[in-house]
Amino acid sequence: MQPLKRFTQCGSLTMLFGVFIILFGVSSTALTTFGKTNNQPPPPVPIVKGRECSTHDDCGAIDRTSCVKDPNDYKMRCLCGDDSPPSNGLCPDVLKGLRHKCISNNDCEDGMVCQFENNNRTIGVAKFMSSKTKLCLCDNDNGYVEDLLHDICSGANLQAIANVLVSLCSLVAPFIISAHLQKHF
Template identity: 85%
Template sequence: MQPLKRFTQCGSLTMLFGVFIILFGVSSTALTTFGKTNNQPPPTQGPIIKGRECNTHDDCSAIDRTSCVKDPNDYKLRCLCGDDSPPSNGLCPDVLKGLRHKCNSNNDCEDGMVCQFESNNRTTGVSKFMSSKTKLCLCDNDNGYVEDILHDICSGANQLMLVNIFISVSSLLAPFIYSVLMSMRKIF
């Protein structure tokens, strides 16, 4: 029995060592660079790219898929892409458009927004001096979305996220609750 016991202990240690190697992925670069100093200079940060400043959506007509909206970094009106990023080499990615971006249909806008002309009774955001002749992605007031001026988003989306989380958690717990109820049924 003594040799078998020693073999089992040795085998378990070997197995444990193998698991550690797989989990932590010892690589040859980690072994060769241990103890060396980093002689490479830190990467230089490129210039911060900003969109062109504007006053109206017409100022941005030269750059396709841009709208004159508030820059989230410095709150100046700039020609930005639908995701509020500056155009890269004059091009914007094909993404859903955020709040107050020019649009043609509801399919252009993010969830919780509709593509419509801005009514004259709305005085939030930058609408006071923007043209009402352009369709914009605006918060879907009919479905409970309200413009949050401070964060420049449509509020109400947080409620949808909470509902989705609740549904996900409920679906994960449902089998457990069902099994508990079934076991209690057998007891009584």
Template identity: 80%
Template structure:
């Protein structure tokens, strides 16, 4: 019983509390906004800009850097820029292109995608534009990326983000775990 008593007196509970504060943070915004009135006028409603509806990539040839892809908001096929946004004043920013956008090389496409001619032996989904004349940004099947039809993305694209999150949490926890281990070892 004596070593356990020393362990709790040495501040391991304080250290554990410190870990929770670091991991979950303390938000002071709730304390500073209590009782304040909102003096800002309500935001004005801006019209929602949508791309022109289309049936094929050729329908979008008049607007540079657009492709006929499914709009993520209403799921209709529209002439959209590479980041699935509608062109502003007929222009698109120079961005990496998403799934099923027209491309010239792999450098035009987002990570996990390759620029290639679409073929009929895709394993998942049915394409609206089966054509050997137009190169599209498609999932890199050779490296394990598979098309997710529901979300219009390539699966596996979020894996690097999860690895970074776990690495960050592990690197935060390592010093505290090591310190607690050394304290326990010292007292036993």
């Protein structure tokens, strides 16, 4: 009986090693297929555009949009205050750009005022629109003029550059002053 007992013990070990080999073989195959990268290019993202319009009233159904010129294709579209199309029918709460509907000056970007359109002051594509709607327009009284080519108020870019330069000077000035004082002491 002794040789039969040894055979069963060896058979058990052989069987156990066989199970490990099968499990290891299956798991290593799964790991190699799982770790492979996908070489297919991602599907193209569709370009989202706002709904075409001809007046601000056409955009009444979408909150916080105005009928303005799209900077990408120059068509009149219902766009959010930052000239982006609404995302799922919603617009972010941002300051409004040139020719967007507004309620007060606080709604408009720097260099703009919220007022009724006056044909003497205003130039551009939105002349035909209703003068019953308040729009963010260039603050002519403070030197801002509408730039038709870039569809912005001139001076707005210069003001941003000036703000950056003032910020840089205020950051660098303490270092310059301390370096200058260390030379004298």
